[in-house]
Amino acid sequence: MNAADPGLGLPVDVPSTALFTDHYELTMLQAALKAGTAERRSVFEVFTRRLPEGRRYGVVAGTGRVLDAVENFRFDDAVLGFLRERRVVDEPTLKWLAGYRFSGDIWGYPEGEVYFPGSPVLRVEGSFAECVLLETVILSILNHDSAIAAAASRMSAAAGGRALIEMGARRTHELAAVAASRAAYVGGFDTTSDLAAGFRYDIPTVGTSAHAFTLLHDSERDAFTAQVDSLGRGTTLLVDTYDVAEAVRMAVDVAGPELGAVRIDSGDLLLVAHRVRQQLDELGATRTKIVVTSDLDEYAIASLAAAPVDAYGVGTQLVTGSGHPTCSMVYKLVARAKSADPKATLEPVAKKSLGAKSSRGGRKWAARRLDEYGVAEAEVIGTGPVPAELADRQLLVQLVKGGDVVAREPLDTVRERHKAARDLLPLSATQLSRGDVVIPTEYV
Amino acid sequence: MNAADPGLGLPVDVPSTALFTDHYELTMLQAALKAGTAERRSVFEVFTRRLPEGRRYGVVAGTGRVLDAVENFRFDDAVLGFLRERRVVDEPTLKWLAGYRFSGDIWGYPEGEVYFPGSPVLRVEGSFAECVLLETVILSILNHDSAIAAAASRMSAAAGGRALIEMGARRTHELAAVAASRAAYVGGFDTTSDLAAGFRYDIPTVGTSAHAFTLLHDSERDAFTAQVDSLGRGTTLLVDTYDVAEAVRMAVDVAGPELGAVRIDSGDLLLVAHRVRQQLDELGATRTKIVVTSDLDEYAIASLAAAPVDAYGVGTQLVTGSGHPTCSMVYKLVARAKSADPKATLEPVAKKSLGAKSSRGGRKWAARRLDEYGVAEAEVIGTGPVPAELADRQLLVQLVKGGDVVAREPLDTVRERHKAARDLLPLSATQLSRGDVVIPTEYV
Numbered sequence: 064m065n066a067a068d069p070g071l072g073l074p075v076d077v078p079s080t081a082l083f084t085d086h087y088e089l090t091m092l093q094a095a096l097k098a099g100t101a102e103r104r105s106v107f108e109v110f111t112r113r114l115p116e117g118r119r120y121g122v123v124a125g126t127g128r129v130l131d132a133v134e135n136f137r138f139d140d141a142v143l144g145f146l147r148e149r150r151v152v153d154e155p156t157l158k159w160l161a162g163y164r165f166s167g168d169i170w171g172y173p174e175g176e177v178y179f180p181g182s183p184v185l186r187v188e189g190s191f192a193e194c195v196l197l198e199t200v201i202l203s204i205l206n207h208d209s210a211i212a213a214a215a216s217r218m219s220a221a222a223g224g225r226a227l228i229e230m231g232a233r234r235t236h237e238l239a240a241v242a243a244s245r246a247a248y249v250g251g252f253d254t255t256s257d258l259a260a261g262f263r264y265d266i267p268t269v270g271t272s273a274h275a276f277t278l279l280h281d282s283e284r285d286a287f288t289a290q291v292d293s294l295g296r297g298t299t300l301l302v303d304t305y306d307v308a309e310a311v312r313m314a315v316d317v318a319g320p321e322l323g324a325v326r327i328d329s330g331d332l333l334l335v336a337h338r339v340r341q342q343l344d345e346l347g348a349t350r351t352k353i354v355v356t357s358d359l360d361e362y363a364i365a366s367l368a369a370a371p372v373d374a375y376g377v378g379t380q381l382v383t384g385s386g387h388p389t390c391s392m393v394y395k396l397v398a399r400a401k402s403a404d405p406k407a408t409l410e411p412v413a414k415k416s417l418g419a420k421s422s423r424g425g426r427k428w429a430a431r432r433l434d435e436y437g438v439a440e441a442e443v444i445g446t447g448p449v450p451a452e453l454a455d456r457q458l459l460v461q462l463v464k465g466g467d468v469v470a471r472e473p474l475d476t477v478r479e480r481h482k483a484a485r486d487l488l489p490l491s492a493t494q495l496s497r498g499d500v501v502i503p504t505e506y507v
Numbered sequence: 508m509n510a511a512d513p514g515l516g517l518p519v520d521v522p523s524t525a526l527f528t529d530h531y532e533l534t535m536l537q538a539a540l541k542a543g544t545a546e547r548r549s550v551f552e553v554f555t556r557r558l559p560e561g562r563r564y565g566v567v568a569g570t571g572r573v574l575d576a577v578e579n580f581r582f583d584d585a586v587l588g589f590l591r592e593r594r595v596v597d598e599p600t601l602k603w604l605a606g607y608r609f610s611g612d613i614w615g616y617p618e619g620e621v622y623f624p625g626s627p628v629l630r631v632e633g634s635f636a637e638c639v640l641l642e643t644v645i646l647s648i649l650n651h652d653s654a655i656a657a658a659a660s661r662m663s664a665a666a667g668g669r670a671l672i673e674m675g676a677r678r679t680h681e682l683a684a685v686a687a688s689r690a691a692y693v694g695g696f697d698t699t700s701d702l703a704a705g706f707r708y709d710i711p712t713v714g715t716s717a718h719a720f721t722l723l724h725d726s727e728r729d730a731f732t733a734q735v736d737s738l739g740r741g742t743t744l745l746v747d748t749y750d751v752a753e754a755v756r757m758a759v760d761v762a763g764p765e766l767g768a769v770r771i772d773s774g775d776l777l778l779v780a781h782r783v784r785q786q787l788d789e790l791g792a793t794r795t796k797i798v799v800t801s802d803l804d805e806y807a808i809a810s811l812a813a814a815p816v817d818a819y820g821v822g823t824q825l826v827t828g829s830g831h832p833t834c835s836m837v838y839k840l841v842a843r844a845k846s847a848d849p850k851a852t853l854e855p856v857a858k859k860s861l862g863a864k865s866s867r868g869g870r871k872w873a874a875r876r877l878d879e880y881g882v883a884e885a886e887v888i889g890t891g892p893v894p895a896e897l898a899d900r901q902l903l904v905q906l907v908k909g910g911d912v913v914a915r916e917p918l919d920t921v922r923e924r925h926k927a928a929r930d931l932l933p934l935s936a937t938q939l940s941r942g943d944v945v946i947p948t949e950y951v
Contacts, residue, residue: 080681082706083676083681083684083701083702083703084702084703085674085676085677085700085701085702085714086700086701086702086705087700087715087716087717088714088717089702089714090714090737090742091714091719091720091734093738094720094733094734094736094738095720095723095733097736097737098724098729098736098737100723100724100733103723105723107719132681142706145702145705145706146702149712151702151712153737191719191723195717198717199676199677199681199701202677202678203676203677203678203679203680203684204681206677206678207681208680232527232529232647233529233642233643233646233647233650233838234833234835235647235650235651235683235832235833236647236651236652236680236682236683236687237524237576237647237648237651238680238682238683239651239679239680239682240527242680256530256531257527257529257530257643258527258528258529258589258590258595259527261589262526262586262589268530268593268595269530270529270530270531270532270533270534272531272534273532273535273642274839274840274858275551275642275839275840276535276538276539276639278843278856279539279544279547279549279635279840279856280542285542288542289538289539289544290535290538292538292542293534293537293538293540293542293597294538298534304858304859305858305859379833382833383832383833388679389678389679389823389826389827391678394677395718395719396718396722396723399722399723401725412723414718414722414747414748415748415749
């Protein structure tokens, strides 16, 4: 799972992430190097000022990808040559970049945790120079992946244990799709249609069949026969190319009652699923499953709770975050030393002007306070000493120590963590109606 | 610009795109190979049934990336090993995949063109087997890139000639961001903050400064001095960390009236821009420009038309398609031969069941009919002979011939084409109010 592994052959294995950087990070570096301020010890924090409207919790996802990105953040000759040719920065800065390797510390919410407005989901500590360069790539990953995971989590709560298939690759950028599959798995999806996600992240891949396959053949019966002959009776036949009732009859006729599943991809899914279930049962195919697809989101999934559906395939709305394709996470300098002396005291800093974009200075801890029943009741954030009663409820864990990644973990661990974290929230967390954030953020 | 160029060092240069494929494409291939139907000559078309609500036209973007993806669509040993280990397909299919190289033809709307519901923006012709495999990666690219280009086009119309800077890398997946920069450039943006986009697509990169840079220093004056000392008087100073009026005064004091620009990133931009312009003029900095950023979209840009703003920096709303992050383009089999004989007649096919998802069979041409004033008045689509009066208004051009890409072009050509195509639309095309599609689609 190491992103630097050269054998994987997939472009998601990044040779260098150093160009996933905004122009101004490098010019700020140049100016700070010249002014002698670049080496000031600094603390940057990632947080969001608000959740998307109506959402009750957020889901941290992408942390594992952030660690890969930090590890691969190097300026090789091709990158340096580009920066020189374009005159992005001067020669002393290029020389500094050539030796770049992040040597600081990163702490963060463990991947899969839930978060709330103000939660310091990632904290990056080191010199200003080494930390400021990571802003863009860290935000890209967390903003994208957390948006998808949040949608996935809502859908998995709505599905109530039924299987969820991620099918959105065709609806988003081809590599965003791979990250989206990963985030969907974290949020509770079971499988993906995306082979690249199976390859890169070992997520189970599954497939059904498309209308094109039926249309290729001279008749629906020919198509079903071809599919069952090659893929076996356990396959999933698509039954809505012509007439659903006729197709279901023919599907069982061709495959027998051992037919694995049928897929319905159009029409009134609630009504059609009931009819198809009844028909399958009458034909003796009582164990044949029903997979529904077609512009599903968490609301459509919930509305099918009473329908005899076994699995949901979700595409567009999943990979676009169900209305909220990004998380508005920001990366802010919250403390820095007043000199380059490594022992100089860190002083809190914060933007002060013009209202809504002001932020809280200081290096923060965070803890989730539980009530007497063990249910989360507040996200507590502070800059001073951690109160004793919250000592074992702290959320930030060390991810990178002195430049070395110290907290890699399997994706299944992350997925289980998310479920456990969501289960500790008040029950209203998984209500789909628009509501307030499910627990308040308290600053102490 | 060849994606296979191994020297670029950026993961957007894909070694193989063959895994950007849904599991079912391969199982359908296996079943068709066994059934003897895989080699039937087939025509697939990409189109959208509708535009996003309220949008008046769409923008084709990503075609150049599609050509790269098709060229690099090969199953190497690592990919085949994965498919074998996971038992995605059987050995005969793996053997077939090992020799895969697209050998058919691709026609499409030239990149940058506008499109409407039903427009056949891409047409892929070859055997069923070779065409069906390309579905996912083609849709990923076109659905993503066209969504961004459509938002960019609306924003560039709203900006009325003022400079537009793409700054959204941090709000979307790190590689989606590179494609988004490219699509934004096609849609009319001038520059990007994303160094990877500069590297990969030669888009001009620019940068300003962040609040972190000001906060790093002991005072705003120190920060401004450091920036001007290193980057020169032509730099852009960020003036809203503390007090805007004080910062503007200090900025001109430090840099002199030759100061390049100031950036305002928060507050009531309309009001603040007017105040800052007045203050700059009073300080003699009459040529210092004003750059505004902060959650801009096409409506916010339009609302600043009367403000003394010189450039807009746009992030979130651009890279998320301003409310519509994907285009709902589909890839449908519209015709196929009834046998594997290469001379067998193509027969139109189409899904028929359950209402809204039905489609029109047949290999299509498309032409844009102009009225007597040279303004577009209809998107005309047909399957029979092209009427003589539309012969020189045909939209589809050949992109791939016998497997070889025959229509690569510079991004600036694409960008100019988009502007020219938009200029031929009725004036109401660029109204921002919600409206109907600006010209009707006629089937003949």
